[in-house]
Amino acid sequence: MDKNANxxxxxxxxxxxxxxVRRLRADGYTNIITRTRAELDLLDQAAVRSFFASERVDIVLLASAKVGGILANATQPADFIHQNLAIEVxxxxxxxxxxxxxLVFFGSSCIYPRACTQPIEESYLLTSALEATNEPYAIAKIAGVKLCEAYNRQYGxxxxxxxxTNLYGPNDNYDLGSSHVLPALIRKAHEAKVRGESSLVVWGTGTPRREFLHVDDLAAATVFVLENEVADGLLNVGVGEDLSIREVAERVAVAIGFDGQIVFDTTKPDGTPRKLLDVSRLARMGWxxxxxxxxxxEATYRDFMVRYGSDTHSEAAV
Structure with missing residues (x-):
């Protein structure tokens, strides 16, 4: 890939x-084009077409999306399917x-059926029903995958x-109303520690298993795909190992220094039982x-403390 590519x-x-952006700059790519939502609303078709007509863009990394955890998906299903479809199209x-x-389109492991054989291969897409709690989001992301395939096939x-898989890292979302499980656990454990509470309440039974990928690894995989001229296809990106939510909560507690009891609220939903990705395709390529x-x-908690450590009240970490 040309270091001077736009x-x-x-x-x-x-x-x-x-x-x-961090990874591209670290690797010597300097012609990085960005726009805030105020400068370019990706939901506005005319504005998007005007942007591409006026800017010389060589590569698109489509990381813009409406994302959230179980609660956000359950309460805003129309927003999740509409906004993600609009951005992609x-x-x-x-x-x-x-x-x-x-162009690189970023999806999520939730595109795969709820009852997949584990680990999940790319070929399992659309083989059975999705997890109901995030179906609108998953359908939108599946449409993005199929858009890429269709344009490749028709237009070359x-x-x-x-x-x-499940991402975490710097600049994560810690709003308990819309965050994913790991940043929510970080915030809850931090607040429980600061308040001197004896327990940490975690949604669900603690038995579902999840795989977690640091976002800097995803960025590294993206540059790898571009520099190795991967032309098309669907590729899983993960670590190839998973943990139960109970084990994840325990590891978060250790990283943060919370030594209280972990309690599970079994009245809350668990979501998909397991989502372990088969990452052998990228591994065979060398990544x-x-x-x-x-x-x-540990690095993510340091980032959390830089952003929110000065205010230990609940309202701060959003």
Whole structure:
């Protein structure tokens, strides 16, 4: 990949987008194009087409999306399917119209059926029913995958879809109303520690298993895919190992220094029982994740403290 390529990182303020910008700059890519939502609303089709018509973009990294955990997906299903579909359709089609040959679309492991054989291979997509708690979001992301495949087949573009497992890391979302499980656990454990509480309440039974990938590893995988001229297809990105939510909560407590009891609220939903990705396709190409969970948790908590450590009240970490 040409170091002078003009790379548009859509969603550069989010956790994934900011990690992509960090990695690209560290690797010597300097022509990075970004726009805030105030400058370019990706839900506005005319604005997106105008942007691509006026800017010379060689590569698009489509990291912009509406994301959230179980609660957000359950209470905002229309927003999740509408906004994600609109962003994907607007950006992918405008990129094609402008002659952008390379694009990376970022999805999520929730695109796969709820009852998948484990670990989950890319070929399992659309083989059975989705998890009901995030079906609207998953359908939108599946549409993004199929958009990339369709444009490649019809127009000869080189659009790749990367499906990361559960992500965490710097610039994560710690709002308990919309965050994913690991940042929610970090915030809850921190607040329980600061308040001197004797217990930490975790949603569900603690038995579902989850795989966690540091966002900087996803950024590294993205650059690997681009530099190795991967032209199309769907690729899982993960670490190849998972833990129960109970084990994850215990590791978060250790990283943060909370030594109270972990209590599970079994009236709350568990979500998908297990989502372990088969990451052998990327491994055969020569890429593997390098950031372990302990190292990643400690670094993520340091980032949390830099951003929110001065205010230990509940309202701060949002």
């Amino acid at each position: 790379i548009f990182v859509a969603g550069h303020r989010g956790m994934v987008g900011s990690a992509l 607007n950006v992918i089609h405008a990129a094609y119209e402008a002659g952008v040959a390379r 573009t080189r659009f790749v879809a990367l499906m990361p 593997r994740a390098s950031i372990g969970l302990r190292e990643g948790l």
